[in-house]
Amino acid sequence: MERISLIILTNGTENGLKRCAETCLEQDYPDLEVIVASNDPEIATKLPMTDCKIVVKSGEKRKNLKAVGLAQAIGDYILFIEAEDFLAAPDAVTKLMNIRQKGNNDVLFTNFVALKDGKFIYPSPKIAGILMPLNFMLFIRCYDSFRRLGGNLFSRQLLLELGDNLNGFDIQTLSYRLLELAQSPNFTEQICYVWDGAKSIPTFVWPDNYHFTDTSRLAHSRSTTEWTKTEQIKIAVCVDNYGASKVKVLLYSLERNHPCGGTIYLIYDHLADDLKASLVQLGNQFMNFKLELIKFSVNQRRLLQQISLEKAHLPLSAYYRILIPYLLPEVERVIYVDYDTLVIGNLTDLYNTNLHGNFLGVIRDLGVVVKNDWSKTLLGTSYQNYFNSGVLLMDLTAFRKYGLSWLLHQFIVASTPFFVLEDQDALNLFFKDAVEYVGIENNYVTKLFVNGEVEEKRQLEKIKVLHYLGPEKPWQNISNYPTAMRPAINLYRKYRQELYSKNSVGVPMISVVVIVKQQHEIRRCLESICYQDWPRIEVIVIDASSDSIAVKRVIEEYQEQITQIKYQRVNTMCNDHQLHQLGLKTAVGEYLTFINAIDYMADKMPIVKVMGLLRTKKIDFLCTMHMFTLDGKIVGYNAPGSLIETTGNSTTSLLAYQQVEYQQLTGIFFASSLLSMVNNESSDKVWLQQLFSASRHSAFWQGYSWIESER
Structure with a gap:
């Protein structure tokens, strides 16, 4: 013993x-x-x-x-x-x-x-x-x-x-x-x-010049390394299914701002067939860039699956980039960019940056992590050197020469449970004193528009990459976003509309008729429509409010984000049915729906879901559910998301089943082809019954499409 x-x-x-x-x-x-x-x-x-x-x-x-x-x-x-x-x-x-x-x-x-x-x-x-x-x-x-x-x-x-x-x-x-x-x-x-417990335990202190790995010494030993400048650049973006559904605007922004082009590598593991096909289609339309989709091998996937996601707030796709040097074995360097970025300037200078032997070109994470003291906790006295990993210039040749991807993988496996910002923290520690710092304009975090110091402020025209870091994404409802951040959001949406205008052949249009009775109602409603990620949306605003100037001012703000937006001022004495019919007269969409400006579209992009059902199921009349506000809170009935066939049912039986939903036009989506079969002179209630009777394939979607505000 x-x-x-x-x-x-x-x-x-x-x-x-x-x-x-x-x-x-x-x-x-x-x-x-x-x-x-x-x-x-x-x-x-x-x-x-x-x-x-x-x-x-x-x-x-x-x-x-x-x-x-x-x-x-x-x-x-x-x-x-x-x-x-x-x-x-x-x-x-x-x-x-x-x-x-x-x-x-x-x-x-x-x-x-x-x-x-x-x-x-x-x-x-x-x-x-x-x-x-x-x-x-x-x-x-x-x-x-x-x-x-x-x-x-x-x-x-x-x-x-x-x-x-x-x-x-x-x-x-x-x-x-x-x-x-x-x-x-x-x-x-x-x-x-x-x-x-009366004693105190000594506070942790980072040892002087402590490094987890040998990258700093290696970088200093190769500081004279030269790079031959080139006009064509190579970009790497890593996506999972969610990222792939959002990445098109970024890809378009790269194509738009780089006439000399190059190659974009889209790195993935599993992608839905429709997403993959749509990305290939987009790439085929590019004139400047070649878009290549690069899939992981089975062994590479197994390596990544060794990384613990137990406490993670990011998906596994955040770690794909560590294998880029071996996914692109013939490529010397790439600019890696997160999919939640927008490239609004030319990145050729960044691509040709002299790294002076360092392995990465990075941008300090000013105003975001530095200000909340996490970088001090992580890096100690070197906290000001904390960088954001959303944009990285990577020397892939050096990665391969020194086997850094495998060592980085081991470090991440060993260290991930200790980090707050996961792979970004790992990169900061692994490459401490082995990175080249470049200008903040190459990775400008949009939060800096709100909380940045004076020396960190940049005008949009001086920025090359906008990074929509954090929860304030440009493809979401921005009603509650800080005002200072909105120009950057609006610019993203402008790029999105440009992309859609060039890449929506064969996509049906939906016309949304918005009825305004009070001028203060319109902004939230338009915003909820604007963030719907459907390529072709026409908005028709029928203004029966007492202040048309205020309504027009709001509409002007959204004209760059909703390219097809129509406005009609009408007599304030018109009843609801007359207002709805006036909206229909200028609608050109293959599908239509109505909404009152005091109400708004639900989150999670219901128009995308609804249009998918209308097209794939060949439905010409679809009724949906809604939530409502009560004492300032949004409430609703159970909505399992099922699709219930209603073809052949009577309107009487449907009213008994879903009395509220079938007695109002809001939340009803229908094909414009039905309009020729109904009498426009009747009331909304009768008109709705006629639409349903005229439909050849009707259904009820047990999902929320809109939210009714308290009156």
Whole structure:
């Protein structure tokens, strides 16, 4: 059986000394010795027992008594105990030794509980990940157990190898050095040690010039590397199905702003067939760029699946870029861009940047992460160098030469549980001091329009890449977005409309007739229509309000975002049916719907869903559900999303089934071909019944398409 030496470090003045010694003597582990190392010549008179070794070195500081106790120890393993602390239970050592033996560990760091003001304080963070050389420092930074001495179990041989450094190192450095020396280090959640909560645990401090990898040294050794400038550029974008559904505007913006073109590599794992086909179709229309779709191999997918997403807020596709050097084996360098960016300037200068031997060209993350102190926590004194990973100039040749993708993969696997911003944090630590910083205009985070310092502010015309970082995406409803951010959102939508105008052949148009009765109603309604991601939407505004000037002003704001928007001022005395019929007179869409300006379209782009149903199911009359606001909250009935066939039903039976939905025009989507079969002189109620009777294929979608506001 392996022997363990418990070494109590004491000045002889600690209030908990007696309790500490008693818990050591109570241990049920059979092969154990207790050593008291002290600087107090009278220590023997202050102990409750005699069955222990006592070693005294007068005048020595308590922190330096470790070596004094170790010199007397004969155990295979050493557990230091500070005199204010104590072991949690009589079987504490037995439990630790069982864990050690099971893992054959020569270093075992343990969890602990603090005792303060008579209350036990249990550790909050759960241990994440496995100790390995690439994450030693991250464990030390994250967990207090690595910055206290007591309660951890060490091989006596490893402690002896430290020599004078056993006393010379601070606890953080000592822990790191022991981890480096260990053959099989471990960290257990098992609580066997009680810490005096009145003491403070030393704060983590990044060591001077600490680097997780050798990238900085390698970069400096190749600082004279030259790059031959070229007009054609190569771009890499990584997408999953969601990203692929949003990436077209970015691709179009690249094509629009680079007359010399080049190649865009769209990297993916699995894509729906319709998405893939639409992207190929878009690429075939480009004149400047060649669009290539690059799919992962089975082995590459397995590598990525080793990365933990347990606490992640980003999908696995965020990590695709680490394999770009091997997905593009013949390419020397690329500009990687996130799919939530918009390129509004020429990136040729960025592409030809002299990296001076560094592996990446990056842009500092000003005003976003730096301002909320996360970068200080992650990088310490180097926090101002934290960069955003949404735009990266990558030297793929250098990546391949030094095998950096595989090492980066290992680092991410080892370190992801410790990060807040996941792969971006990993890149910042992995490539510390091995990156070339370029201008902020190459990755301008739109939040800077709101919270940026004066020196960070940029005019849109001076920016090359807009990055819609965070929840404020341009393809969502921006009603609640900060005003300062809206010009950047509007520009994205302008690009989207340009793309749609050139790439919507064969796509049917839907005409949305908006009825305005009060001028303050129109903005939210138009916004909810504008963010619908359908290529061809015609909006017809029938204005029966008392202030046409205010309504026109709002419409002008949306004309660049909704290219087909019509306006008609009408008599305020018109009834609802007359207003609806006036809207129909100018509508040219193959499909139509109505909405009151006080109401608005639901989230999650219902027009896209509805138009998909109308086309694929060949439906010419579709009724949908709606939510409503009550006391400022949006509520609604159960909407499972099912499609219910209603062809052949009577309007009477439908009114009994869904009385509310079938008594109003809002939420009804129908083919314009039905208009020739109905009498426009009747009331809305009768007209709606006629539309339904005229339809050849009708259905009811149990999904929300609009929200009714409180009147």
